[in-house]
Amino acid sequence: MKRYLRQQYMPHIWCPGCGNGIVLGALLRAISRLGWDQDRIAVVSGIGCSSRATGYLDFDTLHTTHGRALAFATGLKLARPELKVIVVGGDGDLAAIGGNHLIHAARRNIDITTICVNNRIYGMTSGQASPLTPKGRLATTAPYGNVDRPFDLCQLVQAAGATYVARSTTYHVRQLCNLIAEALENRGFSFVEAVAQCPVYYGRRNRLGTAVDMLKYYRDHAVTVRAAQSMQPEQLADKIIIGRLHHVVEPDYESEYARVMEEARRRADR
Amino acid sequence: MSERGEIRLVQGNEACAEAALAAGVRFFAGYPITPSSEIAEIMAVRLPQLGGKFIQMEDEIASMAATIGASLAGVKAMTATSGPGFSLKQENIGYAALAEIPCVVVNVQRIGPSTGMPTSPSQGDVMQSRWGTHGDHPVVVFCPWSVREVYDLTVHSVNVAERLRMPVILLMDEVVAHMREKIEIPPQVETVDRPRPSGDRQDYLPYDDSSDVPPMAAFGDGYRFHVTGLYHGPSGFPTTDPEVADRLIRRLCGKVQRRRQQLALTSAHLVDDAEVLVVAYGAAARSALRAVREARSEGVRAGLLKISTIWPFPQEVLLSLAARVRRVVVVEMNLGQLVLEVERVLKGRAPVQHVGRVDGELVTPEEIRAALEGV
Amino acid sequence: MRARIEFNPRWCKACGICIAFCPASVFDTDQDGRPIVARPEACTGCQLCELRCPDFAIAVEVEREGE
Numbered sequence: 001m002k003r004y005l006r007q008q009y010m011p012h013i014w015c016p017g018c019g020n021g022i023v024l025g026a027l028l029r030a031i032s033r034l035g036w037d038q039d040r041i042a043v044v045s046g047i048g049c050s051s052r053a054t055g056y057l058d059f060d061t062l063h064t065t066h067g068r069a070l071a072f073a074t075g076l077k078l079a080r081p082e083l084k085v086i087v088v089g090g091d092g093d094l095a096a097i098g099g100n101h102l103i104h105a106a107r108r109n110i111d112i113t114t115i116c117v118n119n120r121i122y123g124m125t126s127g128q129a130s131p132l133t134p135k136g137r138l139a140t141t142a143p144y145g146n147v148d149r150p151f152d153l154c155q156l157v158q159a160a161g162a163t164y165v166a167r168s169t170t171y172h173v174r175q176l177c178n179l180i181a182e183a184l185e186n187r188g189f190s191f192v193e194a195v196a197q198c199p200v201y202y203g204r205r206n207r208l209g210t211a212v213d214m215l216k217y218y219r220d221h222a223v224t225v226r227a228a229q230s231m232q233p234e235q236l237a238d239k240i241i242i243g244r245l246h247h248v249v250e251p252d253y254e255s256e257y258a259r260v261m262e263e264a265r266r267r268a269d270r
Numbered sequence: 271m272s273e274r275g276e277i278r279l280v281q282g283n284e285a286c287a288e289a290a291l292a293a294g295v296r297f298f299a300g301y302p303i304t305p306s307s308e309i310a311e312i313m314a315v316r317l318p319q320l321g322g323k324f325i326q327m328e329d330e331i332a333s334m335a336a337t338i339g340a341s342l343a344g345v346k347a348m349t350a351t352s353g354p355g356f357s358l359k360q361e362n363i364g365y366a367a368l369a370e371i372p373c374v375v376v377n378v379q380r381i382g383p384s385t386g387m388p389t390s391p392s393q394g395d396v397m398q399s400r401w402g403t404h405g406d407h408p409v410v411v412f413c414p415w416s417v418r419e420v421y422d423l424t425v426h427s428v429n430v431a432e433r434l435r436m437p438v439i440l441l442m443d444e445v446v447a448h449m450r451e452k453i454e455i456p457p458q459v460e461t462v463d464r465p466r467p468s469g470d471r472q473d474y475l476p477y478d479d480s481s482d483v484p485p486m487a488a489f490g491d492g493y494r495f496h497v498t499g500l501y502h503g504p505s506g507f508p509t510t511d512p513e514v515a516d517r518l519i520r521r522l523c524g525k526v527q528r529r530r531q532q533l534a535l536t537s538a539h540l541v542d543d544a545e546v547l548v549v550a551y552g553a554a555a556r557s558a559l560r561a562v563r564e565a566r567s568e569g570v571r572a573g574l575l576k577i578s579t580i581w582p583f584p585q586e587v588l589l590s591l592a593a594r595v596r597r598v599v600v601v602e603m604n605l606g607q608l609v610l611e612v613e614r615v616l617k618g619r620a621p622v623q624h625v626g627r628v629d630g631e632l633v634t635p636e637e638i639r640a641a642l643e644g645v
Numbered sequence: 646m647r648a649r650i651e652f653n654p655r656w657c658k659a660c661g662i663c664i665a666f667c668p669a670s671v672f673d674t675d676q677d678g679r680p681i682v683a684r685p686e687a688c689t690g691c692q693l694c695e696l697r698c699p700d701f702a703i704a705v706e707v708e709r710e711g712e
Contacts, residue, residue: 021699075339
């Protein structure tokens with residue numbers, strides 16, 4: 001699995017106990033399991049802690065502007081469909097400034113797998129609230145408790161048209177790896193939300209303890225999709241529903257556009 | 271005798287699209303906006319016929335991003351917009367400049383700021399085309415005054431973008447974009463491809479600064495390289511090393527500065543014995559040429575310097591012509607933008623007068639004649 | 646089954662996750678908070694330490710009998 005790392009740049013920049021490395025490890029193990037050609041993988045990221053992952057990965061890697069990874073990736077994928085394109089980003093990057101591109105990429109069902117490292121905070125800029133910061137939680141820009149209500153990002157992306165949606169946590173790392181592998185194999189827009197700990201900002205400010213404590217929190221607050229079905233909304237209030245949330249098979253954007261190209265050539269030849 | 275091209279009545283926007291295809295553009299990402307939508311509409315029809323790809327993105331930020339993404343896949347890529355969209359694209363244009371990604375951005379100017387008057391022409395984006403994105407950065411901006419020059423400068427924009435690994439802006443205005451002219455479509459055009467790496471893929475440095483334009487690999491060819499909008503060294507990995515940063519940005523800006531004269535395209539009309547020099551570009555230069563001819567017929571020795579490269583500004587040509595005239599009249603459809611460059615370059619060597627129009631109408635020969643008649 | 650634990654102190658940032666979640670309590674903690682492979686024989690080769698390490702600093706090589 002280390003063969004996928006640019007080891008000359010390690011150790012990475014993430015803080016001690018940060019969940020980014022765990023999610024990245026799960027992604028690399030999923031790629032290794034699928035045996036993908038290392039020369040045909042492109043990883044695209046936006047701006048933020050998790051988006052620094054691309055620098056450490058020995059693939060074709062593209063570190064773009066804040067929130068725009070999916071738009072860059074769409075051009076890359078459409079221009080060269082044989083590339084396996086993966087987008088890595090954080091909750092702020094993908095769901096705040098990048099929200100418009102996220103829902104449109106899902107709507108198009110373009111064959112891109114997006115891994116959202118959801119640490120519920122802006123880590124890189126040291127602790128501001130994000131669209132995934134739970135109501136009432138503290139952040140540098142929510143000093144009296146967050147008044148915003150967070151997205152249910154998986155529901156949002158599913159409603160926008162994603163054909164594979166799943167969620168897991170850095171505690172449930174084997175499941176996370178399995179779900180990422182399924183997402184990578186889904187031909188179409190696949191979205192995996194990886195709830196991950198940010199002990200230095202989100203954890204400390206909200207007195208959630210160390211990285212170890214935060215992982216224990218995920219262990220104790222996760223419920224499977226099946227279990228959640230028989231629970232009441234108020235029971236689910238502080239729960240993290242994990243597992244495969246949605247999977248349907250629908251034509252992906254490139255194969256639809258390939259049909260456009262055949263039609264265009266047919267008419268032009270006539 | 272070179273093979274004759276097809277003679278056709280062509281709209282400016284159509285010439286832009288067809289020229290891009292002739293130059294090898296095989297990807298276009300766009301978003302609807304008057305007065306440039308025709309380019310996207312034509313690309314939507316034509317690109318798939320040629321094995322290329324068209325996509326309408328969710329906004330101009332996304333279409334600029336997708337254009338860069340496609341270029342990284344090794345494909346010549348272009349986007350087109352107008353003022354409001356041009357403003358939205360600025361951050362990613364800066365990204366393409368820093369990460370050295372060849373691409374062409376067409377901006378068909380309409381009167382601004384803000385929504386302005388979408389169908390009315392203007393030349394008010396001149397400074398934005400130079401300084402629209404933050405930070406020092408290289409930029410090349412071409413500006414056509416005829417449908418044929420739209421064709422030629424579009425091809426040239428693609429070639430310069432590829433040769434110098436950077437974004438090139440084709441700055442049109444609504445008049446040139448929407449008017450139709452009979453033009454000869456050249457049977458073939460010169461095409462330039464970005465420098466490609468040779469040698470062992472393991473040692474490839476995407477930003478090898480031994481030459482001022484590093485060879486550029488494509489994603490998917492096994493080079494496995496990193497591209498970022500952060501300052502970076504030759505390997506492409508982010509850096510905060512002051513010396514590396516200084517060398518990077520000076521190399522990037524040097525790409526244009528070192529080729530300033532070669533990039534600066536102009537044409538001079540009736541200047542040999544001119545006493546008053548009109549400086550103009552785009553549609554305004556058409557009115558200016560008419561005004562210069564009319565003034566000449568009444569004994570006023572006027573001449574025109576038509577500027578086709580807005581940036582890098584053709585200062586050497588201006589200096590040589592201005593040395594021979596008593597005064598300079600700059601004509602542009604704004605309250606004074608390129609005139610600031612003219613004044614900066616001339617440094618008082620010749621008095622400079624500005625004829626501007628900001629009511630959404632094309633500046634007329636009569637308005638310019640009035641300025642030429644003056645002492 | 647024999648498991649060999651490889652540890653890279655240069656990459657490890659002493660977050661303590663491997664130590665806290667090792668089902669067989671293989672690790673002790675050094676004064677910097679980094680893991681010490683104190684009871685290698687107890688290791689079951691479950692690889693949870695490797696899977697949950699944020700720093701790619703620990704790897705578990707598992708040799709099944711007859712491999």
